[in-house]
Amino acid sequence: MMASIQKNPDRLDFEPKKFNMWIFIFTSFMFFAALTSGFIVYSGGKGHGLNVIMPSAFMYSTAVIILSSGTLFLAQRAVKRSQIGAQQLYLWLTFALGVAFFVIQVYAWSVLTYKMNVYLTDPNASRSFLYIFTGSHLLHIIAAILLLLSTLWGTYRKVPQARNLYKMQMTSIFWHFLGIIWIYLYVFLLLNQN
Amino acid sequence: MSTVAVHDHGVAHHDEHGHEHHHNETFVSKYIFSMDHKMIGKQFLITGITMAVIAMILSILFRIQLAYPDKTFPLLTTLLGHFAPNGRISTEFYLSLVTIHGTIMVFFVLTAGLSGTFANLLIPLQIGARDMASPFMNMLSYWFFFLASVVMLSSFFVQSGPASGGWTIYPPLSALPKAMPGSGEGMTLWLISMVLFVASSLMGGINYVSTILNMRTKGMDLWKMPLTIWALFLTAVLGILAFPVLVAGVVLLIFDRSFGTSFYLSDIVLNGVQQPYEGGSPILFQHLFWFLGHPEVYIVIMPAMGISSEIMSVNSRKPIFGYHAMVYSLIGITVLSFIVWGHHMFVTGMNPFLGGVFMITTLIIAVPSAVKTFNWLATLWRGNIRFTPAMLFAIGMVSFFISGGLTGIFLGNAALDINLHDTYFVVAHFHLVMGSAAIFGMLAGVYHWFPKMFGRLMDEKLGYLHFWLTFIGAYLVFFPMHFMGLDGVPRRYYAFTEFASMQKWLTINTFITWAAIMAALAQVAFLYNFVVSIFAGKKTTQNPWESNTLEWTTPVEHLHGNWPGEIPTVYRWPYDYSKPGAEEDFIPQTVPFSQTMSSNLPHDFEDNPAGLAELNRFKSTLKAEEKVK
Numbered sequence: 001m002m003a004s005i006q007k008n009p010d011r012l013d014f015e016p017k018k019f020n021m022w023i024f025i026f027t028s029f030m031f032f033a034a035l036t037s038g039f040i041v042y043s044g045g046k047g048h049g050l051n052v053i054m055p056s057a058f059m060y061s062t063a064v065i066i067l068s069s070g071t072l073f074l075a076q077r078a079v080k081r082s083q084i085g086a087q088q089l090y091l092w093l094t095f096a097l098g099v100a101f102f103v104i105q106v107y108a109w110s111v112l113t114y115k116m117n118v119y120l121t122d123p124n125a126s127r128s129f130l131y132i133f134t135g136s137h138l139l140h141i142i143a144a145i146l147l148l149l150s151t152l153w154g155t156y157r158k159v160p161q162a163r164n165l166y167k168m169q170m171t172s173i174f175w176h177f178l179g180i181i182w183i184y185l186y187v188f189l190l191l192n193q194n
Numbered sequence: 195m196s197t198v199a200v201h202d203h204g205v206a207h208h209d210e211h212g213h214e215h216h217h218n219e220t221f222v223s224k225y226i227f228s229m230d231h232k233m234i235g236k237q238f239l240i241t242g243i244t245m246a247v248i249a250m251i252l253s254i255l256f257r258i259q260l261a262y263p264d265k266t267f268p269l270l271t272t273l274l275g276h277f278a279p280n281g282r283i284s285t286e287f288y289l290s291l292v293t294i295h296g297t298i299m300v301f302f303v304l305t306a307g308l309s310g311t312f313a314n315l316l317i318p319l320q321i322g323a324r325d326m327a328s329p330f331m332n333m334l335s336y337w338f339f340f341l342a343s344v345v346m347l348s349s350f351f352v353q354s355g356p357a358s359g360g361w362t363i364y365p366p367l368s369a370l371p372k373a374m375p376g377s378g379e380g381m382t383l384w385l386i387s388m389v390l391f392v393a394s395s396l397m398g399g400i401n402y403v404s405t406i407l408n409m410r411t412k413g414m415d416l417w418k419m420p421l422t423i424w425a426l427f428l429t430a431v432l433g434i435l436a437f438p439v440l441v442a443g444v445v446l447l448i449f450d451r452s453f454g455t456s457f458y459l460s461d462i463v464l465n466g467v468q469q470p471y472e473g474g475s476p477i478l479f480q481h482l483f484w485f486l487g488h489p490e491v492y493i494v495i496m497p498a499m500g501i502s503s504e505i506m507s508v509n510s511r512k513p514i515f516g517y518h519a520m521v522y523s524l525i526g527i528t529v530l531s532f533i534v535w536g537h538h539m540f541v542t543g544m545n546p547f548l549g550g551v552f553m554i555t556t557l558i559i560a561v562p563s564a565v566k567t568f569n570w571l572a573t574l575w576r577g578n579i580r581f582t583p584a585m586l587f588a589i590g591m592v593s594f595f596i597s598g599g600l601t602g603i604f605l606g607n608a609a610l611d612i613n614l615h616d617t618y619f620v621v622a623h624f625h626l627v628m629g630s631a632a633i634f635g636m637l638a639g640v641y642h643w644f645p646k647m648f649g650r651l652m653d654e655k656l657g658y659l660h661f662w663l664t665f666i667g668a669y670l671v672f673f674p675m676h677f678m679g680l681d682g683v684p685r686r687y688y689a690f691t692e693f694a695s696m697q698k699w700l701t702i703n704t705f706i707t708w709a710a711i712m713a714a715l716a717q718v719a720f721l722y723n724f725v726v727s728i729f730a731g732k733k734t735t736q737n738p739w740e741s742n743t744l745e746w747t748t749p750v751e752h753l754h755g756n757w758p759g760e761i762p763t764v765y766r767w768p769y770d771y772s773k774p775g776a777e778e779d780f781i782p783q784t785v786p787f788s789q790t791m792s793s794n795l796p797h798d799f800e801d802n803p804a805g806l807a808e809l810n811r812f813k814s815t816l817k818a819e820e821k822v823k
Contacts, residue, residue: 016327016408023400027438034442034482041478042457048473121454123472128455132445 014166021170025177028140032181035136036188039129043192050126050192052118057108061101062186068097069179072172079168084155087168091152094175098145105134126192133185140178147171219754227337229329230754234336235315236647239640241336242307245343246633247721249298250714254707256291259283261707263689263700277355286375288688289358293376296361297346297384299629301391304494306339306398308636309433312497313402313426315643319745320420322411322762324755327404331397338394345387349380357384360686362483365458365476369450372464385448392437392444399437402430411744413764417521418783420743420768421514424521425500428528429493435532436489443482450474477542484535491628492531495595496524498635499566502588504768505642506570508741509585510577511779513769516569523562523569530559540611549608556606563599567592578772578779582739583657587638590665591631597669598627601676616686619679622672630668637664637720644724645738649750650731656723660716667713674702742768742782766798 043049075090109131112118120131151167159167228234255274258267259282266281277287314332318325326332349356358376359368363384371378406427410419419427446457450471458479459471507514514520536544536552570592579585601623604610614620637660644652678699683690691700737746744764748756762784770781776793787794787805791812799806 016404019404019408020328020331020400023403023434024396027396027400027434030435031438031442034439034485035445038442038446038457038478038482041481042475045475045477120449121456123456123470125455125457125474128449128457132449136445 014162018166018169018173021173025173028177029181031136032133032185035129035133036185039126039133039188039192042129043126048124048126049194050130050189051124052112052116052127052130052193054186054189054193055108055111055116057104057111058186058189061104061108062183064097064101064104065179065182068094068101069176071097072175076168076172079161079165082161087164088152088155091148091155095145095148095152098141098148098175102138102141102145105138109134130189133189137178137182137185140181144171144174144178147174227333229325229333230752231314231318231326231329231332232647232752232756234332235311235313237336238306238310238314238339239647241340241343242303242311242636243721243724245298245302245307247717248347249295249303250717252291252295252298254710254714255283256288256295257707257710259288259688260691261700261704263691285688286358287355289360289374289686290356290376290380292686293358293360293363294346294349294356297357300361300490300494301388302339302343302346304628304632304636305395305433305490306391308497308632308639309402309426309429309493310336310339310398311636312422312501312639312643313398313430315647316422316745317402317405317426318409319646319748319756320423320743321406321409321414322744322757322764323405323409324757324761326401327408328401332401335394335397335401338390338397342387342390342394345383345390349383349387352379352383354378354380356380362480362487363447364483365447365450365479366462369447369458370462370464370469371451381451385444385451388444389441392441395433395437399430399433402426403434406430411761411764417518418764418767420500421503421517421520421524422497422500424524425496425503428524429496432489432493432496432528432531436486436493439482440486443479443486446482447479477539480539480542481535484538485532487538488535489531491624492527494628494632495635496527498591498632498638499524499595501635501639501642502570502591503566503573504743505584505588505638506573506592507769507771508642508739509580509582509588510573511580511771512573512577513771514569515572515575516565517767517769519565520569523565526562527559530555530562534559537606537608537611540608541615546608553606553608557603560599560603563595567596567599582641583652583654583661584638584642584739586658586661586665587634587641590661591634591638593665594626594631594634594668597673598623598625598631602627613682614679616684617679618675618683618685621685622675622679625672625675626668630672634664640724642739643745644727644731645734645750646745646748648728648731649734649752650727651734651738652727652731653723656719660719660723663716663719664713667709667716670709671706671713674706678702737782740778740780742770742780744783747782747784 071090071093075087075094078084078086078090112130113120118127118130120128122128148171151164151171154164154167224230225233228237255270258270267278268281270278270283271281274283274287277284277290283291314326317323354375356376357363357368357380358374359381363381367373368377368381371381406419406423446455449455450458454470456471456474458476459469459474460476462469462471503514503520534552534556536548537556540549540552574589601619605614605620605623641652641657644650681696681699683696683699690696691703734750736748736750739746744762747762749758764783765786766781766783768783770776770793772779773781773790773793773795776790781790781793787798788808791809794805794809794812796806796809799809
């Protein structure tokens with residue numbers, strides 16, 4: 001029975017599930033595309049520009065998230081070489097950078113609110129969009145951190161190599177995507193800050 | 195070790211078994227938290243039918259108000275309490291009825307009930323897969339849908355009543371909880387329910403696309419897929435691209451409602467008090483909503499199209515006319531559906547030039563739609579038609595699609611829309627073209643695949659009764675509405691016959707209500723037939739309709755994994771009906787060409803020179819034999 005199943009690659013293997021992740025990324029992309037299009041329609045139609053110089057915290061968070069993609073890449077390379085110890089180290093590093101990104105984003109909100117007087121409930125909704133963009137991105141980051149922790153947990157429970165690799169790949173697709181989305185949002189905000 | 199890891203089922207259980215029989219199924223794992231696509235399909239169907247019955251009862255309630263605006267019915271007060279004081283439905287509750295009827299029908303019945311049922315049932319069975327890409331996510335998809343249904347219906351039990359801003363929930367009405375009773379808790383529940391619903395839809399859709407693209411059996415290339423699969427595939431793609439945009443719009447709406455932002459709000463005076471909101475644009479919501487909303491109508495109709503194509507080919511005993519054209523027209527509709535949303539907004543102060551652009555893209559959709567219609571008619575032409583109930587409903591679907599589609603050409607015109615928008619003409623249009631047509635496609639599918647789902651046949655006589663009463667009833671209900679709309683009767687009004695100029699429509703309203711009641715009673719025949727046949731219907735054979743597709747090669751008794759042995763290989767397209775020279779009038783997809791030499795055509799071997807040579811040798815032998823004779 002096993003043999004006949006192995007010949008059928010269509011049967012419950014990981015490829016379709018990885019494909020699921022790619023499609024999910026599409027849906028997520030559409031969500032952010034809709035938000036930014038909404039921004040364009042709003043600010044273009046009503047003549048409400050953003051008029052906010054982006055706090056420098058965003059620059060640091062951008063650096064952190066790019067760095068985290070790097071450590072995750074190293075973790076994945078370690079899996080392919082079956083170096084569990086190195087994989088765990090790099091995953092912990094990625095986790096720390098992910099949390100750091102989260103903290104810096106929240107710090108950026110406090111700078112925006114308390115130092116720059118840019119509020120979520122601003123009568124100029126372009127400024128509310130700023131919070132919506134970063135907030136919904138952070139929700140995704142929470143999900144990505146949970147996925148990362150589940151992969152990390154798996155390495156301690158010594159799940160089989162194939163499954164470990166699969167979970168690493170799922171985590172990587174999602175994590176790198178969120179990095180790209182953040183860069184997209186940041187560039188979008190920089191271009192529209194006047 | 196890695197073999198085991200590759201074949202475990204992923205998320206819920208890690209016990210190490212790689213084979214497909216689960217002997218240790220409990221009641222809960224088999225009927226409730228099932229991960230088997232066939233059971234999930236049935237769960238979607240039964241929940242969808244339940245929601246449809248509820249939505250139908252709501253429609254009868256508001257039809258009673260429209261037909262008898264001056265009469266009192268003490269029974270209504272008994273049933274509905276403070277929603278119908280003094281025997282008459284209250285104005286607010288009337289709006290709630292219209293809103294929830296629309297929401298349930300569009301999303302819960304014709305999106306989840308239709309796609310959810312048939313995508314789950316048919317995708318693995320017709321492409322030859324053991325189950326979906328992620329059975330666990332598939333199970334979650336159903337339970338999110340169930341939860342969404344419960345939350346939506348629970349809004350009938352809050353003091354202020356369900357949402358009442360129309361199924362499109364335009365702000366500012368929906369964004370201000372104090373604007374009217376229906377914008378309060380009911381609206382909050384509506385939004386929660388829709389977020390759950392979208393999550394369900396996305397999980398389902400992601401699975402459908404991934405399964406179709408990755409898990410087809412050997413030989414099943416894209417051009418050998420039945421049109422049902424093509425339609426369900428493109429429907430899922432539409433959902434994946436469109437629903438996140440609705441979520442974006444709804445997120446902003448939630449912030450406006452609960453966190454004091456003003457994305458959609460500007461210059462509002464409520465009960466004489468100037469509100470602090472500034473600078474928002476309600477039109478922004480319409481853009482985000484209709485970017486989903488228009489693809490949504492194709493999410494509703496395309497599965498019905500695919501189902502009807504399949505059923506009409508089987509029951510005409512003819513190949514579907516223009517298979518490739520059918521696929522390309524579906525693709526055309528999919529692409530075009532994303533660039534027409536502006537036709538819902540012609541009268542929102544849109545730039546007339548932009549209106550013109552949207553008008554052109556809208557009218558272009560008539561082309562693929564007409565291609566499909568002509569192909570259906572050509573499939574019927576000189577077919578050896580078997581009028582099963584499923585076939586009647588499929589033909590009914592075509593009928594509604596034509597009569598409803600024609601009025602779409604009027605409504606798609608930016609200039610004509612100035613007169614026609616927000617009238618009963620619109621109501622008539624979409625109830626025929628997407629409401630009735632999609633429901634008929636869904637019912638056709640239920641009658642056709644009932645034996646596959648429950649191992650028994652539905653009663654044919656009750657099916658015919660159901661069809662004719664529903665078909666006639668739907669036309670009697672919606673056809674007169676065209677004339678009301680042309681006369682300028684506005685939709686969603688509680689008692690428009692109070693206007694002197696519209697009093698004459700009261701008799702028509704009464705007529706429509708009685709036609710609706712007749713059509714509603716006809717559904718009792720269906721429900722009785724459906725429920726009784728599950729337990730006491732005639733047992734079916736393996737392939738009751740003599741159909742070519744793969745689902746009929748599985749055993750009647752369901753088993754987890756669908757096929758007891760190896761998954762069958764596919765050799766030909768699914769529409770070899772009445773092929774000249776064949777022994778029977780159907781050749782299943784699993785029959786290789788080598789077994790059907792007498793019916794093979796040169797066309798069957800376009801990419802296969804060896805097969806063509808074999809065919810030519812066979813033909814010359816035949817000729818030689820004839821000469822000898």
